[in-house]
Amino acid sequence: MTAGLREAGAVLAAESARFASLGWMRGTSGNLSLVLSRDPLRLAVTGSGLDKGELTAEDVVLVDGRGAAVQGGRPSAEAALHARVAALTGAGAVVHVHTVASVAMGRREPGGIVFRDLEMLKGVGQPAHDVEVVLPVIANSQDMAELGDRLEAARNPRMPAVVVAGHGLYAWGEDPVRARHHTEVVEWLLELELARR
Numbered sequence: 766m767t768a769g770l771r772e773a774g775a776v777l778a779a780e781s782a783r784f785a786s787l788g789w790m791r792g793t794s795g796n797l798s799l800v801l802s803r804d805p806l807r808l809a810v811t812g813s814g815l816d817k818g819e820l821t822a823e824d825v826v827l828v829d830g831r832g833a834a835v836q837g838g839r840p841s842a843e844a845a846l847h848a849r850v851a852a853l854t855g856a857g858a859v860v861h862v863h864t865v866a867s868v869a870m871g872r873r874e875p876g877g878i879v880f881r882d883l884e885m886l887k888g889v890g891q892p893a894h895d896v897e898v899v900l901p902v903i904a905n906s907q908d909m910a911e912l913g914d915r916l917e918a919a920r921n922p923r924m925p926a927v928v929v930a931g932h933g934l935y936a937w938g939e940d941p942v943r944a945r946h947h948t949e950v951v952e953w954l955l956e957l958e959l960a961r962r
């Protein structure tokens with residue numbers, strides 16, 4: 766494994782441990798990625814089927830723009846969706862977590878979840894007042910190309926996240942820290958809405 770990929774693996778392992786400690790990656794759920802180059806698109810993505818709370822710097826795979834392994838073992842089953850999100854949004858890092866609030870709210874609001882008048886909206890770059898911000902909800906699929914098409918069609922440029930119904934939350938950002946902040950903010954918004962209804 767090259768030093769650059771191992772370095773990315775160390776970042777993803779640390780981020781992953783943090784999400785797992787919040788209970789957002791139970792069992793072997795969830796996956797993370799970090800863009801290493803744009804042209805050609807290459808991402809470091811977490812390995813498949815691993816306990817995401819116990820990853821090491823070695824538990825990472827280099828994938829291409831279609832999510833296929835270029836170096837390392839078996840990439841996340843959702844690697845192709847990470848690559849699609851990175852290509853579509855220009856994000857440098859993508860987070861996928863399996864939170865209860867995202868699945869519960871996706872069930873209640875399959876047409877999209879609307880937020881307004883919340884200071885926390887500033888955490889996704891939106892004004893706190895007088896604007897409705899919609900978090901898209903897309904149907905789940907085991908086919909990552911289909912899921913990518915749905916994400917592309919439903920994506921809201923004002924919201925760096927999408928709920929996948931019956932599955933979990935995808936969020937992204939310029940870098941791993943911003944992607945984490947977006948994940949935490951959107952999860953907070955979802956938990957609030959869930960508690961309110």
Ligand SMILES: CSCCC(=O)C(=O)COP(=O)(O)O
Pocket residue numbers: 792793794795796811812813814815840841842843861
């Ligand atoms: C119980 S996890 C089911 C698969 C999944 O949705 C997931 O996020 C983890 O898949 P991976 O291949 O990245 O381990």
Ligand SMILES: [Zn+2]
Pocket residue numbers: 794795843861863932933
């Ligand atoms: Zn998943």
